[in-house]
Amino acid sequence: xVWLDDRLMNDPLVAAAIGGHPRVRAHHAKPIMRALxxxxxxxxxxxxxxxxxxYLIDPAETRYSVGExxxxxxxFEMSIDGATASGQLDFGDHGDGRGAASAEALAVTHLADxxxxxxxxxxxxxxxxxIENPLVRVLAKMEHVGIAVATDELRxxxxxxxxxxERLGTELQVVVGRPFNINxxxxxxxxxxxxxxxxxxxxxxxxxxxxxxTLEKLRDQWxxxxxxxxxxxxxxxxxxxxxxxxxxxxxxxxRIHATFNQTVARTGRLSSDQPNLHxxxxxxxEGRRFRKAFVPATGCMLLVADYNQIELRCIAHLANDPGLIxxxxxxxxxxxxxxxxxxxxxxxxxxxxxxxxxxxxxYGLAYGMExxxxxxxxxxxxxxxxxxxxxxxxxxxxxxxxxxxxxxEARKRGYTETLFGRRRPIAELMSSNFRVRQAGERQAMNAGxxxxxxDIFKVALVRIDEALVRGGHRSRVxxxxxxxxxxxxxxxxxxxxxxxxxxxxxxxxxxxxxLEVNVAWGATWADAKG
DNA sequence: TCGGCCGGTCA
DNA sequence: CGTGACCGGCCGA
Numbered sequence: 294x295v296w297l298d299d300r301l302m303n304d305p306l307v308a309a310a311i312g313g314h315p316r317v318r319a320h321h322a323k324p325i326m327r328a329l330x331x332x333x334x335x336x337x338x339x340x341x342x343x344x345x346x347x348y349l350i351d352p353a354e355t356r357y358s359v360g361e362x363x364x365x366x367x368x369f370e371m372s373i374d375g376a377t378a379s380g381q382l383d384f385g386d387h388g389d390g391r392g393a394a395s396a397e398a399l400a401v402t403h404l405a406d407x408x409x410x411x412x413x414x415x416x417x418x419x420x421x422x423x424i425e426n427p428l429v430r431v432l433a434k435m436e437h438v439g440i441a442v443a444t445d446e447l448r449x450x451x452x453x454x455x456x457x458x459e460r461l462g463t464e465l466q467v468v469v470g471r472p473f474n475i476n477x478x479x480x481x482x483x484x485x486x487x488x489x490x491x492x493x494x495x496x497x498x499x500x501x502x503x504x505x506x507t508l509e510k511l512r513d514q515w516x517x518x519x520x521x522x523x524x525x526x527x528x529x530x531x532x533x534x535x536x537x538x539x540x541x542x543x544x545x546x547x548r549i550h551a552t553f554n555q556t557v558a559r560t561g562r563l564s565s566d567q568p569n570l571h572x573x574x575x576x577x578x579e580g581r582r583f584r585k586a587f588v589p590a591t592g593c594m595l596l597v598a599d600y601n602q603i604e605l606r607c608i609a610h611l612a613n614d615p616g617l618i619x620x621x622x623x624x625x626x627x628x629x630x631x632x633x634x635x636x637x638x639x640x641x642x643x644x645x646x647x648x649x650x651x652x653x654x655x656y657g658l659a660y661g662m663e664x665x666x667x668x669x670x671x672x673x674x675x676x677x678x679x680x681x682x683x684x685x686x687x688x689x690x691x692x693x694x695x696x697x698x699x700x701x702e703a704r705k706r707g708y709t710e711t712l713f714g715r716r717r718p719i720a721e722l723m724s725s726n727f728r729v730r731q732a733g734e735r736q737a738m739n740a741g742x743x744x745x746x747x748d749i750f751k752v753a754l755v756r757i758d759e760a761l762v763r764g765g766h767r768s769r770v771x772x773x774x775x776x777x778x779x780x781x782x783x784x785x786x787x788x789x790x791x792x793x794x795x796x797x798x799x800x801x802x803x804x805x806x807x808l809e810v811n812v813a814w815g816a817t818w819a820d821a822k823g
Numbered sequence: 824t825c826g827g828c829c830g831g832t833c834a
Numbered sequence: 835c836g837t838g839a840c841c842g843g844c845c846g847a
Contacts, residue, residue, distance in 0.1 A: 476843055478829055497829065504830060530831055533842050560838060562834085569840045572833035580832080604834085660836035669835075731835080739837040743834090747838095775834045775838090825847085833839080 316340045318405040320359050320397075323555070326433035337430070343401055345425050346408035348556035349417050352717055357556060363400045366407040371400060420714045424751050425555065431758040431770070432553045432563075439548035440570075440587055440771040440779070442539070443817075447586040451536030458532050461525040468518045475525055478503050489515060527579075535574065535583045542568045553773070560740055561715045561747040562775060571774050573818075584819035587772075589781045594814050596768075596787075597821040598794050599777035600750070601809035602627055604659050607745045610804040611712070612695035616688055621806035628652040634688035635681060654685050658692065659742050661735030696738050703737035711744035712802075749808070750776060753801035757794055766790060772818075779818065787814070 317336065319325055320343045326336045344357045347366075360371040412418045466472050473480045481503045486493045491511050493501035501507075505523060512519045542549050549568065557564040565571045573587075574580025589595045600606075605627055609617035620630035632643045632651035650671060657667055668678035686693040700722075703709045708718040717740045721733025754773060757780070761768050768790045772779035778798075782790050791812060798810045815821025 474844080477845085479844075499828070502829085526830080530842085534832070534840090538841070554839095558838060562838065564839050566840060569833085572831090572840065574832065576833090599834095657836055660838090662836040665835045667836085675835095728835085735836065736838095743837065746834095777834085827845090827847105829844085830842095832841090834837100 318343065318401060320344050320357075320401050320404070322429050323433045323436070326430060327437050330433060330437040335430075335434075339426060339429055341405045341409055341421075342426065342429055343404045343408055344556055345429065346405075346412055346421060349421060349425065349715065350408065350411050350415065352556075352559045352561070352715075353720075359397055359400050359404065362404055362408075366411065367403050369400065369403055371396060415716065416714050417716065420748075424713070424748065424755065427755045427759075428555065428751055431755055432555060434758065435770050435772070436550050436552060438769045438771055438781075439544065439546070439550035441548050441590050441781070442543050443586045443588050444540075444543055444547050447536070447540055447543070447583075450582055450586065451532065451540060454528055454532035454536050457528045458525065461521050461528065464521050465518065465525060468521070475522070476529070481522075484518075485511070485515075489518075491515065531574065531580060531583070535580075538568055539583065539586070558747075559717055560743040561711065561717075561751075562743065563747075563751075563773065570772055581819050585817045587779075587818035588816065593781045593783050594787060594816065595771075595818060595821050596780040596782050596791060596794060596812065596814055597777060597818065598780070598798055598810055598812045599774075600746075600798065601811055603746045603749065603776050603808065604742055605655055606804060606806045606808060607742050607749075608659060608692060608695070609806045611741060611745065612689070612691040613805065614689045614691035614695075617692070618806055624809075628655065631655055631685070631688075635684045637684075650681065654681060658685070658696075659739060661696070661738040699741055700734045700737050703740075709737050709740040709744075711741055711748055713745070713748040715744050715748060717744065746776065749802045750778075753798045754778060756797045756801065760793055760797060761790070764789070764793075779821075 317338045318341045319339070322336070322339050322342045326339075329336050343359070343362065347354065347357045347362050363369050363371055409418075412421050462475055465475055469484060473484065475481070479500070482493075482500050485491050485503065486501055491514055494507040494510055495502045505526065508519050508523055512523075539549065542551070544550055549570070551565050551570045552567050554564045554566065573583055575584065587595075605617070606621055608614070609621055616634060617627075620627055623630075626648075628648045628651045629640060629643050631654070632638070632647040633640050635651055635654065636643070636647050638647070653670055654667065657670065664679035664682055665675050667682060668675040671678060671681075699709065703719055704722045707720070707722070708716045710716050717736075719733045719737050719740070721729050722737065724730045724733065750773070754770065757778065758770055761770070766783075766786050766789070768780055768782040768786050770778060771781045778794070780790065780794060791814070795810050795812055799808050802808065813821040
């Protein structure tokens with residue numbers, strides 16, 4: 294653990310010393326790195342982050358506190374109240390927290406040794422050293438830099454949505470004839486199913502559902518209420534989560550500094566919060582307006598680069614399926630190619646519906662979907678969905694074999710493993726409960742696919758940052774969304790940085806199919822889409 | 824104040 | 835009865 298006061302942190306000699314001393318061990322190094330970055334010091338010598346090591350060993354854990362990890366992986370225990378016992382780490386109470394801080398620092402060194410050994414024993418030392426460890430610094434920098442926001446535009450958008458919500462709210466109260474809380478599913482249930490007597494659809498744990506799909510079915514029976522309600526939901530979602538939500542997170546520098554969590558997603562993906570920048574609307578034109586508020590700094594453009602169907606390419610590779618491989622190598626529209634094979638038609642004859650069904654089958658498959666679920670989503674009977682699934686597996690036999698093999702192997706070992714050695718324990722596979730067990734099987738099928746895509750993306754992210762630093766560029770990675778990276782690029786660096794990012798992403802991993810990367814430039818995040 | 828639940832957004 | 839996330843709001847403890 295490194296402790297520096299303000300004066301020392303600004304000393305270039307100290308910075309150089311830290312950078313040149315590659316044995317820093319810390320628990321959650323990222324916030325420490327961010328604090329140092331505030332003072333212009335880049336911590337370059339991270340050797341082991343005990344929280345991340347613990348995450349690799351057991352990604353299903355929800356909390357990685359030093360005390361709990363110490364008890365789990367070492368013979369030591371943290372002292373709680375200063376009472377000492379054999380094997381406890383306790384430096385006594387000085388009344389100023391020094392004792393606790395010392396104990397924690399010592400605990401981290403013990404933990405680091407234990408976790409380091411564990412990583413090596415589980416074959417994850419390389420995954421840690423080449424991907425996760427360097428990623429900590431990349432994420433710290435991303436968070437530190439943040440992404441610029443057009444605050445005025447965001448405020449205007451929020452105000453407009455607020456006005457719409459108020460108007461719709463009033464309209465709904467008038468239709469019902471009395472005031473009520475539109476945001477309350479309980480009160481909506483009462484109005485729809487008890488007072489109005491509509492026939493309820495599906496149920497939730499606590500009563501009948503009022504979700505959008507259900508309301509859609511009831512629409513014609515009470516359009517003057519349900520239509521404004523659906524619209525209200527839409528607008529209120531945008532207003533509360535994205536309008537008010539994003540505004541609340543804009544910093545004094547007019548940028549949003551979200552957190553990118555490296556120890557949350559059980560598959561190896563990153564997660565984002567405060568705010569979550571992974572679910573900014575994109576599908577509807579109205580929602581996309583929020584992406585227009587994400588902008589580059591003056592004199593810069595945003596470069597948006599995302600992988601084309603990376604998960605399906607991962608399936609092609611992992612299953613080593615000739616049909617999928619051929620389609621990807623041929624540079625085909627994968628959903629058309631799939632439809633062609635499933636429905637036995639010529640490429641030119643694939644209808645929009647067939648392509649859409651093929652797309653749903655492909656993605657559903659990556660999630661372990663079965664005939665029932667497919668039928669639900671396609672709005673067709675289960676047996677018809679089963680015919681489509683059979684046709685898929687007939688066309689892509691190795692995919693079926695891969696799925697089955699993955700589950701068998703996971704059950705045998707108790708965990709799944711990605712190509713890069715990332716493990717995911719799945720205890721559910723041994724459950725006596727059929728539904729729980731089936732859920733475990735779906736997780737097993739998905740883990741290798743989503744996990745590999747995540748690994749590849751992390752490699753690309755680390756290499757992009759490395760290339761930007763090495764090249765002395767001012768371009769900065771400002772955002773990532775699972776298979777997409779956003780880079781803020783000074784105008785004069787565009788010619789060089791654009792192709793460089795593409796090249797790095799394409800070769801982050803060498804699969805049996807090519808990795809394709811879409812790139813776009815924009816003066817906003819929305820403009821750089823497509 | 825907290826946590827479970829609902830509903831909705833993304834890859 | 836498709837995987838993985840986060841969040842705003844409601845509501846009861």
